[in-house]
Amino acid sequence: MEMVTVNSPHLRRPNARVTRMMRDVSIALLPLVIFAIYQHGLSAFWILFASVASMLGTEYIYYQIKDLLDGDQFKWNNKSFTIYNFTVITSGLIYGLTLPEQVPLMVVIIGGVVGVFLAKLIFGGMGQNIFNIAAFARVFVVLSFGSALVYGEFIDTQAGATALGVLNQTPFAEGVTDSYSYWQMFSGIGLPGSLGETSALLILVGGLYLGLRRSFDVFVPLVYIATVGLLSLGVMWQQDLGLWYPMTHLLSGGLLFGAIYMATDPVTIPVTRPGRVYFAFGLGVITFVIRLFGQLPEGVVFAILIMNMFVPAIDYPKWAKSKFSLRSGLVFAGVIVLSLIMVIVGANYVG
Numbered sequence: 043m044e045m046v047t048v049n050s051p052h053l054r055r056p057n058a059r060v061t062r063m064m065r066d067v068s069i070a071l072l073p074l075v076i077f078a079i080y081q082h083g084l085s086a087f088w089i090l091f092a093s094v095a096s097m098l099g100t101e102y103i104y105y106q107i108k109d110l111l112d113g114d115q116f117k118w119n120n121k122s123f124t125i126y127n128f129t130v131i132t133s134g135l136i137y138g139l140t141l142p143e144q145v146p147l148m149v150v151i152i153g154g155v156v157g158v159f160l161a162k163l164i165f166g167g168m169g170q171n172i173f174n175i176a177a178f179a180r181v182f183v184v185l186s187f188g189s190a191l192v193y194g195e196f197i198d199t200q201a202g203a204t205a206l207g208v209l210n211q212t213p214f215a216e217g218v219t220d221s222y223s224y225w226q227m228f229s230g231i232g233l234p235g236s237l238g239e240t241s242a243l244l245i246l247v248g249g250l251y252l253g254l255r256r257s258f259d260v261f262v263p264l265v266y267i268a269t270v271g272l273l274s275l276g277v278m279w280q281q282d283l284g285l286w287y288p289m290t291h292l293l294s295g296g297l298l299f300g301a302i303y304m305a306t307d308p309v310t311i312p313v314t315r316p317g318r319v320y321f322a323f324g325l326g327v328i329t330f331v332i333r334l335f336g337q338l339p340e341g342v343v344f345a346i347l348i349m350n351m352f353v354p355a356i357d358y359p360k361w362a363k364s365k366f367s368l369r370s371g372l373v374f375a376g377v378i379v380l381s382l383i384m385v386i387v388g389a390n391y392v393g
Contacts, residue, residue, distance in 0.1 A: 060168075063308065064128035066257040070248030071135050071303065077230065077244055078237040082143045086237050092147045093138030096154030097130050097175075104163050129168055130158065136176035136303050139238025140296060140343065141183070153183040173350045174310050177300075177343040184343075204234050205294040206339040213334065213392045214281050227293035239296040249302040262311060262322045263301035269326025270297055272378075273385050277334070280386045297329065300342035310350045314364050317356040320374070324349045327381050334385070334392060 078086040110116070137157060141150060157179025165171040205222050208215055226233050230241025239245075252258050274288035281287075291297070305311070305325055312318050325345045332341025356362065363370065 060129065061127040063257045064132045066252055066255050067132045067303065068128050068135060070251045071132070071139065071238070073244045073247060074139055074238040074241065074299075075135065077241050078139065081230070081232075081240075082237060085143050088147060089141055089143070089145065089150055089237065090135065090138040092150040093141070093154050093179075094131055094134030096151040097134040097137070097158040097179075100155045100158045101130050101163065104159065127168075133158065133162075133175040133179075136238075137179045139299070140176065140180045140236050142236050145183070149183055149187055152186075153179045156182050169309055171309060172353065174304055174307050174346050177304055177346040177350075180343045181347055184338075204339065205290050206333065209290065209333070209339065213389075214283055214287070216284070216286065222294075224289060224293070227290070235294075236296065236299075239299040242293045242298050245298045245302060249298075252302070252306075258302075258306035258308070259311070259315075259318055261315065262306050262318050263298075265319050265322035266301040266305055266325045266329075267292065267297065269323050270330050273326065273330040273382060276382045276386045277389045280389055291330070291333065295333075295340045296342040300329075300346060301325075304343070304346055310353060312353050312356045312362070314357070314362050316363055316366050316370065317353075320356055321349055321353065323374075323378070324352065327385075330385065335388060 075090060078090070106116070134154065137154060138150070157175055160182075161173045161175045161178035162168070162171045205227060208221070222233060228242045230243070233240040249263060253260050270291055271288055274291040277283070278285070278287045301322075305322065312321050325342075328345035328348055329341045332338060332344060338344075366374075
């Protein structure tokens with residue numbers, strides 16, 4: 043496998059194009075956009091419109107001001123504006139789909155402006171950012187406007203508590219599947235939660251499209267999801283629970299959406315295949331730890347930003363390898379076992 047490592051974003055194939063990759067992601071998101079508008083009505087449309095428009099407008103104004111300060115002549119068609127390669131549109135769509143139906147439009151706009159400015163533009167623009175833009179905007183909204191407000195009032199009272207919200211209050215509550223059937227959690231129909239994170243079916247359809255188009259590294263979502271599945275199976279065994287427990291963790295919340303559309307961002311993930319596996323494993327551990335031990339029912343966007351900070355270390359040339367060696371494989375296997383043991387032991391103190 044060849045990689046382009048001279049300039050960001052790092053692509054899986056030398057002849058790949060940023061526009062093609064980002065356009066593919068936007069196409070893959072369309073079923074989720076349509077489903078969100080169908081399920082939530084015009085409020086979903088305006089949230090998605092505000093999220094995309096706020097990021098587009100911020101980037102456009104930033105580059106116009108930058109050109110003015112550099113002494114360039116004003117041009118409506120600014121060469122630095124990335125609407126033409128779908129990057130800012132894709133970030134706006136992903137950000138909007140992570141938001142709940144009741145979030146005020148002003149909050150959406152503020153999050154979009156701050157997200158694209160602090161996570162992208164101040165780093166130098168496309169390909170230079172170290173944080174996933176949509177995740178940064180989402181976390182900014184959570185932290186700035188109150189975790190209780192966003193996760194509690196906006197989401198959990200939308201149509202009753204979310205499945206992860208129930209587990210957050212009562213970690214091993216077996217009544218989750220009484221309120222939400224497996225079909226509801228898979229299809230997303232009538233399920234409370236963020237606009238684009240409820241339908242596992244449509245998320246997987248989009249992921250299949252991206253995989254067939256080779257527009258992302260399929261190992262990242264597979265390892266991420268498998269890690270959460272392994273840890274939840276360990277807790278299931280230790281607590282003598284049923285398969286409903288790991289199934290709830292896999293089908294509920296933002297795991298599938300984050301794994302397929304956010305964790306695979308070609309700019310903010312490691313370059314090498316082993317590095318991406320370590321990155322995805324770290325995402326899974328952090329996500330599950332936040333879900334099991336934290337005060338918030340969901341930890342996907344936090345996990346993504348935390349692991350984004352470690353990408354430069356993972357890519358450090360002194361220890362970054364393009365292939366797994368026997369030694370690195372054994373060390374990684376040991377880390378997996380240790381993580382599983384720590385989570386199982388810690389589960390004894392939950393609840």
